Amino acid sequence: MTTTTAHTPAVTLTLAGRSLTRILRLPAALVPTVAMPLFFLLGFSGSYSSLTELPGFPTDNILSWMAPWAVIQGSAFAGIGASAGVASDLEMGIYDRFVMAPTTRISLLLGPIAAAMARVCLPVTTVLTVALLAGAEVPAGIAGIVMLLVAAEGIAVVGTLWGLSIVYKLRTQRSTSLVQVGIFVTMFLSIGQVPLNVMHEGWLHTVARVNPMTNLLRMARQGFIGNVTWGDTWPGLLVIAVAATAFGWLARRGLRNLTR
Amino acid sequence: MTPLLQAYVLARRAVLSTLRQPSVYLPALFFPLLIAAVNTAAVGRAVDLPEFPHEIDSFLSFLLPATMVQGVMFGAVSSGSDIALDIQDGFFERLLASPVWRPSILVGRLSGGAALGGLQALVFMAVLVPFGAEIEGGVPAVVVLVVVAMVVGIAIGGFTAAIGVRSGQQETVQNMFPLTFILLFLSSAFFPTQLMSGWYREVAERNPLTLMIDPMRRLVVEGFSVGDAAQALFVSGGIAVFSVSLATWQLSRRLARLA
Numbered sequence: 001m002t003t004t005t006a007h008t009p010a011v012t013l014t015l016a017g018r019s020l021t022r023i024l025r026l027p028a029a030l031v032p033t034v035a036m037p038l039f040f041l042l043g044f045s046g047s048y049s050s051l052t053e054l055p056g057f058p059t060d061n062i063l064s065w066m067a068p069w070a071v072i073q074g075s076a077f078a079g080i081g082a083s084a085g086v087a088s089d090l091e092m093g094i095y096d097r098f099v100m101a102p103t104t105r106i107s108l109l110l111g112p113i114a115a116a117m118a119r120v121c122l123p124v125t126t127v128l129t130v131a132l133l134a135g136a137e138v139p140a141g142i143a144g145i146v147m148l149l150v151a152a153e154g155i156a157v158v159g160t161l162w163g164l165s166i167v168y169k170l171r172t173q174r175s176t177s178l179v180q181v182g183i184f185v186t187m188f189l190s191i192g193q194v195p196l197n198v199m200h201e202g203w204l205h206t207v208a209r210v211n212p213m214t215n216l217l218r219m220a221r222q223g224f225i226g227n228v229t230w231g232d233t234w235p236g237l238l239v240i241a242v243a244a245t246a247f248g249w250l251a252r253r254g255l256r257n258l259t260r
Numbered sequence: 261m262t263p264l265l266q267a268y269v270l271a272r273r274a275v276l277s278t279l280r281q282p283s284v285y286l287p288a289l290f291f292p293l294l295i296a297a298v299n300t301a302a303v304g305r306a307v308d309l310p311e312f313p314h315e316i317d318s319f320l321s322f323l324l325p326a327t328m329v330q331g332v333m334f335g336a337v338s339s340g341s342d343i344a345l346d347i348q349d350g351f352f353e354r355l356l357a358s359p360v361w362r363p364s365i366l367v368g369r370l371s372g373g374a375a376l377g378g379l380q381a382l383v384f385m386a387v388l389v390p391f392g393a394e395i396e397g398g399v400p401a402v403v404v405l406v407v408v409a410m411v412v413g414i415a416i417g418g419f420t421a422a423i424g425v426r427s428g429q430q431e432t433v434q435n436m437f438p439l440t441f442i443l444l445f446l447s448s449a450f451f452p453t454q455l456m457s458g459w460y461r462e463v464a465e466r467n468p469l470t471l472m473i474d475p476m477r478r479l480v481v482e483g484f485s486v487g488d489a490a491q492a493l494f495v496s497g498g499i500a501v502f503s504v505s506l507a508t509w510q511l512s513r514r515l516a517r518l519a
Contacts, residue, residue, distance in 0.1 A: 031438065039438070043445040046460030054305055185294070193302045204301030 015111025037074035059225040067131035068221040074123025075152035079159025082112040116156040144223015151220035154240035161247035168254025263361035270368020288335035325476035326449035332377040339373040340420025340433040347428040377413025397484035411496040418503025425510040
């Protein structure tokens with residue numbers, strides 16, 4: 001037992017490495033984590049550049065507004081990509097061998113999480129580079145970038161655990177579509193496109209106000225439109241902690257049912 | 261069996277196979293409606309901007325043509341995807357072994373896509389009008405919008421069919437999906453080009469989809485005009501002729517390889 005526990009970090013890293021290799025073997029996996037966030041950055045900034053003229057819009061630089069949203073989206077999909085790898089292994093029967101192996105179950109969860117956290121480098125570097133070259137500003141400097149990184153890694157962990165909780169339950173690759181829809185809808189029903197004070201006082205305003213993604217985006221975006229404050233930071237950290245705990249519990253329960 | 265009847269039978273098969281798969285047609289209905297609802301609520305106040313076309317006071321009316329085109333484009337991807345599936349599972353070769361009129365393979369599939377496109381357009385109008393979208397052009401505009409939606413179904417179906425026939429891989433066709441979304445975004449579909457700037461505006465103004473969607477929008481927000489109806493039909497028709505020619509060429513090449 002002691003030996004098994006001692007090997008947990010090694011198993012976690014091996015599984016994470018295996019998940020990352022999928023990107024090299026399946027370049028299409030880069031589409032949701034790199035191509036789509038870049039498209040969202042350029043497409044939304046290009047289409048909606050004049051929205052900054054609306055009264056109450058917190059910045060006059062649309063790229064500064066959209067870049068963190070695109071990074072968070074790519075990071076969430078990095079998590080989904082890691083869970084999609086598990087779905088593929090489950091369908092092909094490879095995961096049965098992992099489950100039978102003499103290792104701790106927690107490493108089966110930590111492997112995809114570590115892979116997702118590493119994959120976050122892709123949307124962060126590509127989107128930030130393009131955004132900064134195109135004219136995005138970060139008034140808060142390094143602190144603003146750090147907040148974005150924390151939010152990006154946080155949503156990657158949450159996205160992985162959300163993905164695993166569904167994948168362990170349905171055990172098919174098709175189930176990742178459901179995971180994607182969940183993230184996609186949550187992202188859009190938030191302050192992704194415009195802040196609350198610019199929205200109509202209607203259904204979206206109500207939904208976005210209570211959507212946890214709104215707090216996460218506030219944390220990620222704060223350094224791009226002003227200073228970093230504890231008031232904009234702690235709600236985002238709380239969202240990550242609560243969501244990771246809830247989806248982690250679901251994923252762990254799903255894995256336990258899988259091994260029965 | 262006459263060639264026309266063969267095409268009808270294959271078109272009926274295409275429509276039925278789509279209607280039997282909710283996972284194919286529901287996203288093509290749900291996502292455009294979701295995007296319309298979210299965009300109206302999120303950026304609807306843009307109609308107050310001074311540069312926003314002054315004749316538009318409802319962002320939902322503004323988005324109606326884009327929602328229709330978007331839904332039809334998403335749905336039309338299944339035309340090419342189904343042709344690829346027919347190739348993958350051997351139905352295509354069985355069809356060729358029969359004395360079927362070869363063009364009916366494409367005509368049937370694209371006619372099915374056109375019928376579904378018209379149906380989608382009616383569904384989008386039926387859903388959005390009660391929520392506040394107004395079609396100032398009345399019944400003539402509705403008829404033109406449905407016909408344009410059918411032609412868009414053929415146009416996009418032609419492109420995806422060309423890829424489906426060439427690759428014979430469903431996955432390759434489905435990778436087209438993000439491209440249709442990008443093309444639509446780089447147009448006036450979701451926001452007026454007058455409010456865009458820089459290279460993005462240049463691209464959007466030259467995008468053929470803008471030339472098609474703008475007259476469709478005028479039929480919705482200004483009223484019926486023969487010029488706008490003709491422009492929408494002419495542009496969508498032109499794209500359809502090009503894409504169907506491409507699909508026919510690819511079909512001929514595949515038939516030549518198999519001969």
